[in-house]
Amino acid sequence: MNIILSTYMCGKARSVEVSAIRLGLAVVVGLLMLSAVAVYTGTRLVDNELGHLGDWRSLLTHQQAEIAAIRHDAETELDALTLRIGKMQAQMLRLNALGERLVRQADLDRSEFNFDTVPAVGGPGEMLNAQSVRMPDFLDMLDQLDSELEGRQDMLSVLEVLLMNRNVHERAMPSGKPIAEGWLSSRYGKRSDPFTGKQVFHKGLDFAGRKGADVLAVGDGVVSWSGKRSGYGNLIEINHGNGYVTRYGHNQHHLVEVGDTVKKGQQVAMMGSTGRSTGPHVHFEVLHNGKRVNPAKYIGK
Numbered sequence: 001m002n003i004i005l006s007t008y009m010c011g012k013a014r015s016v017e018v019s020a021i022r023l024g025l026a027v028v029v030g031l032l033m034l035s036a037v038a039v040y041t042g043t044r045l046v047d048n049e050l051g052h053l054g055d056w057r058s059l060l061t062h063q064q065a066e067i068a069a070i071r072h073d074a075e076t077e078l079d080a081l082t083l084r085i086g087k088m089q090a091q092m093l094r095l096n097a098l099g100e101r102l103v104r105q106a107d108l109d110r111s112e113f114n115f116d117t118v119p120a121v122g123g124p125g126e127m128l129n130a131q132s133v134r135m136p137d138f139l140d141m142l143d144q145l146d147s148e149l150e151g152r153q154d155m156l157s158v159l160e161v162l163l164m165n166r167n168v169h170e171r172a173m174p175s176g177k178p179i180a181e182g183w184l185s186s187r188y189g190k191r192s193d194p195f196t197g198k199q200v201f202h203k204g205l206d207f208a209g210r211k212g213a214d215v216l217a218v219g220d221g222v223v224s225w226s227g228k229r230s231g232y233g234n235l236i237e238i239n240h241g242n243g244y245v246t247r248y249g250h251n252q253h254h255l256v257e258v259g260d261t262v263k264k265g266q267q268v269a270m271m272g273s274t275g276r277s278t279g280p281h282v283h284f285e286v287l288h289n290g291k292r293v294n295p296a297k298y299i300g301k
Contacts, residue, residue, distance in 0.1 A: 084142055091149045098156045171220040171264050172240045174298045178216050178248055178284045179271070182209025185281055188294045194278050203292045204247070204285035205299070211280040215248050215269040218298070223260045223268070232283065233275020236268050243290075249283035250275050 186206035193200045217238055224245070225237035232249035236256065239245050252272025262268055273280045286295040 081142075084146070088142075088146060088149060091146075091153060095149065095153055095156065098153070102156065168220070169242070172242065172244070174219045174240060174244055174246050174286055174295075176216075176218050176264075177207065177299050178218055178246075178282055179207045179209055180214045180216060182207045182213060182271070182281075184208075188296060195276070204249075204283050205295045206281045206283055208279065208281040209271050211271060211273070212252060213271040213280070214267045215251060215271055215282050217262045217264060217266050217268050218246055219244070219264050221246075221262055223256045223258050223262060226254050226257050226260075228274075231276045233277060234269070234272065235275075238262060238268070243288050245287040247283070247285040247287070249285075250277045250281060252280075 184205060185208035186202060188202060188205055190199055191202045192198070215236075219238070219240045221238040221240035221244075223236065224239045225235060225247075227235065229235040229249075232247070234249070234251040234254060236248045236251065236254060237245060238248075248269055250272055251269035251274065253270040254268070255270070256262060256268045269282075271280050271282055277283075284295055284299075286293050286298050
């Protein structure tokens with residue numbers, strides 16, 4: 001094969017004879033060089049892609065670790081919030097129970113102070129400026145509510161003690177009649193003695209009734225006497241504290257003994273006519289600081 005080469009600079013043409021073998025070898029060499037370049041280029045591209053893939057895998061692993069940490073922190077915070085809410089719910093149950101006791105002790109209207117219903121609230125709302133509560137603000141609200149619950153519980157506990165003391169004082173204070181059935185047969189003060197007819201000072205109230213009728217304690221206290229005493233017949237004496245003592249005389253039978261604790265309205269004896277008596281009745285006296293006082297102002301309470 002002849003190849004003619006022409007150059008304008010020299011103005012001559014040259015011919016080069018190339019054999020088919022040489023031409024084939026040149027073509028093969030060229031193809032090999034192209035293949036090598038393609039393989040090298042492809043290898044570089046694959047290496048680059050593999051490098052990017054490794055980076056992506058590393059980034060994905062890091063992001064997964066961050067998500068797991070965030071999830072763990074969120075679960076930990078949720079558990080802490082659940083514990084706090086459980087504690088506050090327990091405090092609310094205690095407050096409700098305490099409120100129920102206070103309502104009973106203070107004899108309040110249960111329909112007005114019902115701890116099983118949500119308190120009535122209301123008012124106009126402005127939604128334009130309303131915003132969702134952020135987590136820090138929510139935690140601050142929980143702290144404030146927790147503190148308020150503890151403060152309310154302390155105040156209600158003090159109030160319960162005051163009401164209990166008041167209730168104990170009121171129950172111990174003599175009040176009411178010493179009988180469930182009967183009538184007032186003799187007042188406190190001067191009267192004609194039923195045995196001598198002379199003017200004497202009657203130091204108590206007489207309540208007449210049927211024999212065996214109930215004789216009742218007019219207040220909480222401790223029995224300080226239960227037996228016979230001159231003029232009184234069978235006598236019961238109850239010490240109520242704060243300097244108050246009550247006496248119940250002429251009983252047929254006693255139901256309590258010295259040292260017994262009695263409650264207001266409890267039956268302590270059966271009406272009789274023992275001692276200096278003209279018929280079944282109870283002679284009732286009130287003493288304050290060792291001095292007899294008119295029982296009339298106490299039975300009316």
